[in-house]
Amino acid sequence: MAEYDTTNKGAFFPNKYKEEGDSKPDFTGNIDVDGKEWKIAGWDSTSKAGNKYISLRINEPGAYDKKESNSDTDGDDVPF
Secondary structure, three states: OOOOOOOOOEEEEEOOOOOOOOOOOOEEEEEEEOOEEEEEEEEEEEOOOOOEEEEEEEEOOOOOOOOOOOOOOOOOOOOO
């Protein structure tokens, strides 16, 4: 059986650790870009015009393996 090629593919899932009112992402997952794995995080957002969208952040794996902080989502410490 041939191995499944995940190059340039990924998956996004609801964050089961998200709690009401916290700044954790609404969605988390992984994506492969040209053979390199990246972590992705997404937040449900609404534009000033009222259009719903998902705001994304992409980081190298391990970038948030340090102790989780309670910083704002605009900071450098996004918990996955």
